[in-house]
Amino acid sequence: MVTGTIVDEYKSPITIERLWRAAIIDAHNLMPKLLPQIISSIEILEGDGGVGTITKFNFTDAVEKYRYVKDRVEAMDHENHVFKYSIVEGGILGVKVNSYVAEVSFTSASDGGCLAKLKIEYESLGESLLTEEEAADIKSGILAMVKAVDGYLLGNFNAYA
Structure with a gap:
């Protein structure tokens, strides 16, 4: 097993508070509506959305x-x-990695938008890191959700205001 890190960032024109509320706080409601071709539903299995909450994304x-x-x-x-x-079941867990923890953070930008940063730390199943293609797939999946929220918020100025 080896440990690896995947990082990426995305500049959003949306204010930090609106993007946080839509992409993080209300993701379980919003994502299936914005990405129905990928996410059929999101269920909160345990918790109230805070620390310890377990959520299931159905693809x-x-x-x-x-x-x-x-x-x-x-x-x-x-x-x-x-x-x-962290991923606790499904996805690449047990197929490509032993563990997977992701951190998404938003910082305000001087132009009124924000910068979304992604950092994923994982432990591989074997003795090699994820391939560049596998890492790119993971990044694109997560950032696709943020970009979908961006598009929605740009077209719906009063949403999550």
Whole structure:
């Protein structure tokens, strides 16, 4: 087993508070509406959305490799806009990695938007890191959700205001 880190960032024109509320706090309601071709539903299995909450993302047939993924909220810092979660079942867990913890953070930008940063730390199943293609797939999946929220918020100025 080896440990690896995946990082990425995305510049959003949306204010930090609106993006935080839509992409993090209300993701379980919003994502299936914005990405119905990928996410069929999101269920809160345990908890109230805060630390310890377990959520199940159910994928459509468009996601050929995985049917679902269960995440547990590890940290939810509303003041500093930091959200950290781990995969507890499904997805790449047990297939490609032994463990997977992701952190999404938002910082305000001088132009009124914000910068979304992604950091994923994982432990591989074997003696090699995830391939560049596998890492790119993970990043694109997570950032696709943020970009979908961006598009929605740009077209719905009063949403999450």
